Amino acid sequence: MGLFVILFSNLWGNRIGSAIASKHCNPEQDNPYICQLLRQAGTIAVMCPTMSLVASVLFNIIFANAPLSQLPAIWIGTTLKNFPMAFFWNMFAAAPFTHWLFGKVFQNKQEIK
Secondary structure, three states, X not given: OHHHHHHHHHHHHHHHHHHHHHHHOOOOOOOHHHHHHXXXXXXXXXXXXXXXXXXXXXXXXXXXXXXXXXXXXXXXXXXXXXXXXXXXXXXXXXXXXXXXXXXXXXXXXOXXX
């Protein structure tokens, strides 16, 4: 699954998320933090249905032998179950921790005194 995340995120998830954010936010005029949150939300809005489709095909169609005609219903149900967790996990846990960690690891030399 991790390979699918990296593949789809690099192919269209991050790009479309960035495009969604750029439509609604101008970094020169708006608060950069709000622009960052909009980019995260846009990426989540693209990646959650994408990964839910991958999970639905892999776990329900291939492994559980569900009929292919049920894929749309399975996919929508999986997306509805996954979206709240993906949104709140990314917005309130994963992204803040990652930004904090990268801020500590890649500190600007001028700030260290």
